[in-house]
Amino acid sequence: MQLAKLIAIAVCLASVVQSQSFDFCDLGAKLLSSDVVIVRVRLGFTMHGAYLLSDRCAHKAPAAALLSPHDPGAPDVPFEIDRESLERLKPFVRLNGGASVACAIVSGVFTTAKSFTTYRADGQLHGNGFGPQGALQFAFVLRSVQTITGCQ
């Protein structure tokens, strides 16, 4: 009985922790996965939020909003951000205006807006997704920042 319980726990942990490294531009169906993934990505920071950028991808790819566990819209995730990761993010966060870009390897979970729809108002894209105007279909719930450096 004990052995079966241990095996069950091991299988569960393995499925949750199972991680592979991907470039954000090439995630494809992994965006739909509820697995924890490790992603190489350009992050953009502004006073209105932080984002996984796709504007430099060789092919069209969706951007994603960067969330923390417990943020509005974030799904329940079985992890928290560690303090060390927040320290790594701090130099790039732009709460008080301006913008910064960082190249990073981060881990976390993607989430998708349910019944995502968009509309234009006053020339701006709005929606029921993520980001200040809700115009992004995807978000990434951050678990850790493995490396991060400033980049263009």
Added chain:
Amino acid sequence: MDCPSWYSALLNTGDGDPSPGDLGNCANGGGDNTSMEFDPCSVSSELLDQVGMGLSCDNGALPPCEQAASSGPCSGGATSGGDAPPPSGTGSAGGPQNRALLGAAVAQALQDLLKPNCAQSVFGGGVAKGYDPATILTDMENGTKYGSIQFGSVPSYAFATENSSGFLFWKKATITINTFNDPSLGIYWNAGNTAVNGLALLHELGHAFNDLFGQGSSAIIFDANPDGTPNLAAENQNAQTLAPCN
């Protein structure tokens, strides 16, 4: 452009026009039906239901993370491992928070507007139409004709957001200030820095001016791209625009 088949399937989950600008005409059937490796067991069953791809896990099993969520030992174990608690809290413990900081921030913003070139360079377009930024800001502080300033849950990495609703004369702007605070990550509203808070109010007031009185009413430009992604150059330009108010 390659339009992955998984994305086409995902788009069918939307009710209306789900086309995010990022993927261009993929939403309109431009996919090339590229076959991509796709493990349905790695996707939540709820999403699979929405997508309607006819996919399921072997033996009807839940996807791994849903198994984890429905399993006591798994969900409990996954939250362990030495991770620190989430960033939260009030930062300036015991000090005023949220709306209690608004009066000082508005007062600071009104002072900033009196600085040379601040009101004219940031709100010149609206001033020319007869709208005084000090009056509009005070009005929004009181939540009357032009909108309101609210305090709510905004994603952790944002200071504040601004949105508008209604149309024509019934349009109202809402500035939502993040109640989240983590001093180790940066200066949030609840850090109680009046200078920072006042300037942030002017930034959001600039967006509100454009929403309420038409584009060009403020030199604070919309800082998202047409597809909803952030416009980093616009954010930097807005920081420069506010320099006379700082």
